[in-house]
Amino acid sequence: MRTVLFSAPPARWPQYRAPLARALDEAGVAARIVTRTDAPGEVDYIVYAPNGGLRDFTPFSHARAVLSLWAGVETIVTNTTLTQPLCRMVDAGLEEGMVEWVTGHVLRHHLGMDRQILGQNGVWDPVVPPLARDRRVAVLGLGALGRACAQALAALRFDVAGWSRTARALDGVDCQHGAEGLRRVLGRAEIVVLLLPLTAETENLMDAERLGWLPEGAVLINPGRGALIDDAALLAALDSGRLGHATLDVFRTEPLPPAHPFWPHPRVTVTPHIASETRPDTAARVIAENIRRAEAGEPLLFLVDRARGY
Amino acid sequence: MRTVLFSAPPARWPQYRAPLARALDEAGVAARIVTRTDAPGEVDYIVYAPNGGLRDFTPFSHARAVLSLWAGVETIVTNTTLTQPLCRMVDAGLEEGMVEWVTGHVLRHHLGMDRQILGQNGVWDPVVPPLARDRRVAVLGLGALGRACAQALAALRFDVAGWSRTARALDGVDCQHGAEGLRRVLGRAEIVVLLLPLTAETENLMDAERLGWLPEGAVLINPGRGALIDDAALLAALDSGRLGHATLDVFRTEPLPPAHPFWPHPRVTVTPHIASETRPDTAARVIAENIRRAEAGEPLLFLVDRARGY
Numbered sequence: 115m116r117t118v119l120f121s122a123p124p125a126r127w128p129q130y131r132a133p134l135a136r137a138l139d140e141a142g143v144a145a146r147i148v149t150r151t152d153a154p155g156e157v158d159y160i161v162y163a164p165n166g167g168l169r170d171f172t173p174f175s176h177a178r179a180v181l182s183l184w185a186g187v188e189t190i191v192t193n194t195t196l197t198q199p200l201c202r203m204v205d206a207g208l209e210e211g212m213v214e215w216v217t218g219h220v221l222r223h224h225l226g227m228d229r230q231i232l233g234q235n236g237v238w239d240p241v242v243p244p245l246a247r248d249r250r251v252a253v254l255g256l257g258a259l260g261r262a263c264a265q266a267l268a269a270l271r272f273d274v275a276g277w278s279r280t281a282r283a284l285d286g287v288d289c290q291h292g293a294e295g296l297r298r299v300l301g302r303a304e305i306v307v308l309l310l311p312l313t314a315e316t317e318n319l320m321d322a323e324r325l326g327w328l329p330e331g332a333v334l335i336n337p338g339r340g341a342l343i344d345d346a347a348l349l350a351a352l353d354s355g356r357l358g359h360a361t362l363d364v365f366r367t368e369p370l371p372p373a374h375p376f377w378p379h380p381r382v383t384v385t386p387h388i389a390s391e392t393r394p395d396t397a398a399r400v401i402a403e404n405i406r407r408a409e410a411g412e413p414l415l416f417l418v419d420r421a422r423g424y
Numbered sequence: 425m426r427t428v429l430f431s432a433p434p435a436r437w438p439q440y441r442a443p444l445a446r447a448l449d450e451a452g453v454a455a456r457i458v459t460r461t462d463a464p465g466e467v468d469y470i471v472y473a474p475n476g477g478l479r480d481f482t483p484f485s486h487a488r489a490v491l492s493l494w495a496g497v498e499t500i501v502t503n504t505t506l507t508q509p510l511c512r513m514v515d516a517g518l519e520e521g522m523v524e525w526v527t528g529h530v531l532r533h534h535l536g537m538d539r540q541i542l543g544q545n546g547v548w549d550p551v552v553p554p555l556a557r558d559r560r561v562a563v564l565g566l567g568a569l570g571r572a573c574a575q576a577l578a579a580l581r582f583d584v585a586g587w588s589r590t591a592r593a594l595d596g597v598d599c600q601h602g603a604e605g606l607r608r609v610l611g612r613a614e615i616v617v618l619l620l621p622l623t624a625e626t627e628n629l630m631d632a633e634r635l636g637w638l639p640e641g642a643v644l645i646n647p648g649r650g651a652l653i654d655d656a657a658l659l660a661a662l663d664s665g666r667l668g669h670a671t672l673d674v675f676r677t678e679p680l681p682p683a684h685p686f687w688p689h690p691r692v693t694v695t696p697h698i699a700s701e702t703r704p705d706t707a708a709r710v711i712a713e714n715i716r717r718a719e720a721g722e723p724l725l726f727l728v729d730r731a732r733g734y
Contacts, residue, residue: 210557218531221524221527221528224528237682242698243524245520246524270524270527372547387550
């Protein structure tokens with residue numbers, strides 16, 4: 115009988131209790147799940163959300179893995195008390211939700227929908243948009259989420275370029291990498307989607323210089339991480355009219371403070387970190403599968419490279 | 425040397441002149457294209473838009489086919505002077521544009537985008553939408569446009585049902601037909617897309633009774649034909665709150681008059697007939713191919729069944 119500690123905000127427990135028990139049962143793992151413990155040395159696995167309060171992993175001397183409920187692990191990888199293997203969440207539900215949000219907002223900007231949604235003024239003013247095949251979209255970051263989004267956009271015939279740190283290949287997507295690749299991809303992108311992990315190299319990636327590489331009127335969509343963007347540089351590019359619009363789902367501080375200049379800006383759409391979230395049913399199966407693997411001595415899925423940071 | 429009469433509003437001629445000449449040339453058809461003629465008996469083919477002024481086909485005694493620039497032919501099929509074969513436009517560009525508009529607006533309603541686009545009020549209010557797999561969408565009409573839209577939505581994992589007059593089969597789409605099928609499809613549809621041809625049977629298809637079959641809060645999207653909907657019944661269903669929203673691209677009278685109640689209605693989005701339009705490059709190739717076929721004695725593409733009406 116293994117002990118699994120579920121360490122996440124209290125609101126998560128009712129959502130995960132049944133799916134996690136069911137998934138462990140289906141995976142053939144005999145385990146009891148607890149939300150607190152007086153005997154940390156007896157915990158075998160930790161299911162972990164960074165906003166659940168647990169900071170010091172030292173007492174969990176026998177834990178065999180920390181299984182993150184979040185896809186982004188930038189707040190965990192720097193925790194020096196965490197010496198156990200750490201796995202990211204790669205959840206089919208999270209991926210599907212992200213594809214829907216990204217595809218929806220790319221189509222929104224491609225079609226110029228806001229013109230009608232905000233402008234029901236009785237003026238019949240037909241402007242037919244170009245076809246997707248003539249619209250150049252860039253996806254920065256070709257991990258699980260970026261790849262899924264790039265391929266969904268390519269399936270809709272958008273002219274899609276992708277960029278990643280190291281070389282990748284993807285059907286129907288013009289894949290670039292490295293510093294030179296970034297310049298090429300940004301230089302032609304009418305719509306840019308940020309789906310990079312947050313690391314020391316990607317923080318402020320979209321600074322004044324790189325925003326300046328974008329064509330006049332380009333649209334920035336950020337469902338990745340808030341700190342990928344230099345906020346002041348973005349506001350300056352929007353104010354000058356160089357950038358057409360920014361649709362932002364993630365921010366350096368969340369909730370985004372009511373007084374933040376993004377809220378009233380006519381060229382910014384704030385969405386409240388809803389692009390996607392981990393879904394208990396599918397996420398519980400990922401967790402259970404990794405515990406099964408650990409028990410069987412098989413390699414863990416989605417193991418984080420601590421040096422790389424994701 | 426064949427004579428082709430281009431009968432469409434004057435603004436179309438500069439758009440079509442070069443693409444049509446090039447497409448005829450590529451199809452190996454020797455033809456001169458005219459926009460008017462004093463010798464209608466010498467015209468071999470008529471390229472036709474219903475809003476170009478031509479009403480009486482009687483003088484074109486030797487015309488071998490009338491090739492519509494429009495996908496919808498409801499205003500032509502009832503013209504008793506038209507005895508020549510009539511072909512509808514089925515244009516790859518028109519189909520792609522329609523898929524983009526329909527997919528975009530289905531995702532817009534699925535994701536609840538208007539909440540953010542219209543509500544940049546500083547209030548952080550996260551509501552994560554369900555996954556597309558849990559969103560039931562219906563596409564009414566499974567012709568070329570309806571099929572393409574249903575399949576694009578199914579590829580995004582929406583739970584898609586399709587309805588047509590006669591039985592159809594389509595991968596990943598629950599296809600229904602006939603009167604009983606319509607009731608089943610509407611009874612479960614959270615988002616309904618109308619892509620039916622306008623005929624005596626489909627006029628006012630969405631009347632008070634059938635709108636009443638939809639689940640509470642359903643959204644209606646109409647890029648098909650304005651007269652598919654009973655406008656008064658739609659307004660009543662929206663006013664009572666039974667229907668959540670209507671996004672309408674086509675209307676009984678276009679441009680939609682500035683005083684029409686659709687414009688200011690908070691649950692209606694008017695888009696000015698921009699869902700899609702025939703693209704000269706691709707449409708010219710369809711026209712040229714049909715002229716080539718007529719010259720070679722081969723069957724015409726997209727021939728209209730005059731009794732059926734499309």
